[in-house]
Amino acid sequence: MNLDLKNRKIILGVTGSIAAYKAPELARLLIKSGADVQAVITEAACNFVTPLTLETLTGHKVVYKMFNSTTDPLEHINLAKNADLLLIAPASADFIARAAAGRASDLLSAITLAYAGTVAFAPAMNTNMLNNRATQKNIKILTDEYGWNIIEPASGELACGITDKGRMESPETIVQSVTNFFNRDLEGHKIVITAGPTVEDIDPVRFISNRSSGKTGYAIARNAALRGARVVLISGPTALIPPENITVINVRSALEMRQAVLEESDDAHLVVMSAAVADFRHETIETKKIKKETQNDSLEIKLVKNPDILLEIGEKYKKSKSPVIFGFALETDNLLTNGKAKLEKKLADMIIANSAKDALEKETTKVIFIHKDGRVNETDEIPKQSLAKLILDEYLSINPLSV
Numbered sequence: 001m002n003l004d005l006k007n008r009k010i011i012l013g014v015t016g017s018i019a020a021y022k023a024p025e026l027a028r029l030l031i032k033s034g035a036d037v038q039a040v041i042t043e044a045a046c047n048f049v050t051p052l053t054l055e056t057l058t059g060h061k062v063v064y065k066m067f068n069s070t071t072d073p074l075e076h077i078n079l080a081k082n083a084d085l086l087l088i089a090p091a092s093a094d095f096i097a098r099a100a101a102g103r104a105s106d107l108l109s110a111i112t113l114a115y116a117g118t119v120a121f122a123p124a125m126n127t128n129m130l131n132n133r134a135t136q137k138n139i140k141i142l143t144d145e146y147g148w149n150i151i152e153p154a155s156g157e158l159a160c161g162i163t164d165k166g167r168m169e170s171p172e173t174i175v176q177s178v179t180n181f182f183n184r185d186l187e188g189h190k191i192v193i194t195a196g197p198t199v200e201d202i203d204p205v206r207f208i209s210n211r212s213s214g215k216t217g218y219a220i221a222r223n224a225a226l227r228g229a230r231v232v233l234i235s236g237p238t239a240l241i242p243p244e245n246i247t248v249i250n251v252r253s254a255l256e257m258r259q260a261v262l263e264e265s266d267d268a269h270l271v272v273m274s275a276a277v278a279d280f281r282h283e284t285i286e287t288k289k290i291k292k293e294t295q296n297d298s299l300e301i302k303l304v305k306n307p308d309i310l311l312e313i314g315e316k317y318k319k320s321k322s323p324v325i326f327g328f329a330l331e332t333d334n335l336l337t338n339g340k341a342k343l344e345k346k347l348a349d350m351i352i353a354n355s356a357k358d359a360l361e362k363e364t365t366k367v368i369f370i371h372k373d374g375r376v377n378e379t380d381e382i383p384k385q386s387l388a389k390l391i392l393d394e395y396l397s398i399n400p401l402s403v
Contacts, residue, residue, distance in 0.1 A: 004179045006034030011083045011115075013108045014054070016044025018159045019090035019124035019168035023049050026089055026171040027057045033175055038079065040064065040108050042095070064107060079111050085181060086115045089151070090124035090168045093135050100138035100146075118181055118226070122151040124168035126159075140363070143385070144215070145241045147222060151177045152383055180389070185396060187228030192268045192323070193221050194261060194275035194309075196236035198254045202301060203286035211360045212276035214238035216328075219388035220272055221246055227392065232268075234260045236275055254278050254306040261309055265316075268323040270395050273310045274352075276330065281306050314347030324399050326391065329353040330360075339370045348372070349398060352391065369394060 010030055014023045023039070030037050039054040041064045051062035063079075088095065088108075095109065099121075104110040112119070121142065129135060130153065142148040151174055155165045169177075195217020200208040214235060221233040222243040231246035234257055242248045249264070251257045254277045265271050280303035290299065310327045317323060327348045329339045332355065339353030354367040358381070366381040369390075379390065 004033050005030060005175075005182065008035045008084045008182060009082055010035045010037050010178070011079060011086045011111065012037050012039045012054075012058075013086065013088040013091075013095075013112070014039060014041040014045045014049060015088065015090055015092040015095040015108070016042055016047065017090040017092040017124045017168070018048060020045045020048035022168060022171055023089065024053050024057055026174055027054055029171050029175045030178070031058065033179065035178075038083070040079065040111060042106055042108050044092075044094075083115065083117060085178065086112060086117065086119045087122075087174075087178060088112070088120070089122035089174055091121040093123075093125045093129045093132075096121070096123065096135065096138045096142065100141040118149065119146075120149040120151060120178065120181060122168050122174055123153045123166075125153075125166050127162065127164040127166045130166045144218075147241070147243045149177075149181060149226075150383070150385065152386070181226060184228035186224055186392065188230075189224075189228075189269045190230045190232070190267055191221075191224045191270045191272065191392075192232045192234065192261065192264045193217050193224070193272045194234045194236075194257060194277075195221070196238040196240075197276050198236045198257055198278045198306075199252050200254065200278045200281035200306075201252075201285045202282045203288065203290050205289050208278060208280070208282070208303075209237075210276045210278065212236075213360070214240050214275075215363070216365070216384045216387060217272070217274040218242060219384045220274060220391055223385070223388040223392055232264045234264065234275070254281060254309070258307050258309045258312070261313060262316075265313055265323055269399065270324045270326070271313060272391065273313075273325070273327045277309060278306055280304065308346075310346045310348065318347045322399075324349045324395055326350045326352060326395070330356055332356050336368060336370070336376070339368060343370050343372065350394060 014020050027037050037058045038060050039058050039062045043064055054062045098109050099112055104113045143150050151169050154167050154169050156167045157163050196214030197210045197212040218240045221231050225231045225243055225246050233246055234249045249260045251260055283302040283304045325348045327346055329342045329351050331338045335353050339351045343351040349372050351370045352367050354365050358365050364381050364383050366379050368378045370376055
């Protein structure tokens with residue numbers, strides 16, 4: 001019997017999707033892994049799976065009505081108090097929308113609103129519903145703003161008869177994902193992560209920057225914190241909300257980022273340079289707005305090179321085993337060639353190379369891992385949350401010893 005989830009208390013939320021038929025098997029596998037499972041289902045889900053089925057499997061009374069005189073009037077609060085994980089599987093489009101809006105219109109959504117711990121959700125719906133801009137916006141709110149963990153829907157035959165993305169992942173895959181949430185394999189490790197763009201001011205209203213969203217760096221920070229690491233996130237300006245339980249250092253310019261990286265890296269075990277640092281800055285920041293009336297038909301500004309932070313820390317620690325240093329190479333062409341050249345020049349332990357068209361302002365990306373020992377491996381197009389896990393797994397393959 002696999003006991004990876006021994007003594008873990010999990011609320012299994014089941015919503016009104018045809019994929020609810022998988023919930024009993026999911027509950028069985030969670031229990032087999034050692035978890036104590038409390039099922040909470042919506043009234044819509046009762047059309048697909050009966051409370052009695054889940055009660056028989058979990059050994060707990062299944063609740064689904066908010067206002068039931070025979071139950072605890074504070075049930076939505078008390079159930080949320082002691083759980084280690086709230087797992088919504090399947091998560092319907094309607095439930096995702098209500099959760100994103102902070103609604104509490106039934107028992108499960110009220111529990112969700114009252115729950116302060118780790119939340120994971122496994123969407124299940126028709127492809128068109130999944131791709132709808134409203135659904136995508138709601139998923140983005142849950143993952144990027146609320147810090148929920150998404151178990152990406154799989155591609156396959158859907159209930160409507162088409163074959164496409166939208167089916168809930170298999171119970172086996174979901175249990176593995178849940179196990180990973182409780183994997184504290186980075187406990188004791190300090191990880192410094194840079195994220196987002198830097199901004200180089202020209203005058204009080206104008207600046208030079210780039211299209212980096214910061215999503216990859218924030219995803220790495222979230223995954224590292226979940227796995228027990230002490231995380232320092234050094235972030236340029238982004239619209240993202242950082243995960244809880246990490247140290248955030250907000251910076252604006254490349255010079256500010258350099259100072260923060262040098263201050264935090266000495267006792268770090270891993271430094272991940274995922275920020276898109278501006279290569280150049282304006283030589284002198286004007287104190288007043290440059291008025292176009294004072295210029296000719298063109299404006300000339302003088303740019304000077306910014307320090308190369310990755311190269312600087314590579315040289316600083318080249319004779320040391322710690323920290324391990326990962327850099328990114330965002331390219332428009334010759335991905336592998338340019339990535340290998342950057343690895344050699346910057347003295348990094350690994351370069352993660354990706355193409356601008358595959359990465360910028362997207363939720364997914366595909367990358368090439370280029371290792372110092374010569375290994376090269378390429379991913380398919382994957383969510384940036386999944387990439388974050390792979391990057392940290394690569395770190396542990398280099399530095400497997402407990403600290």
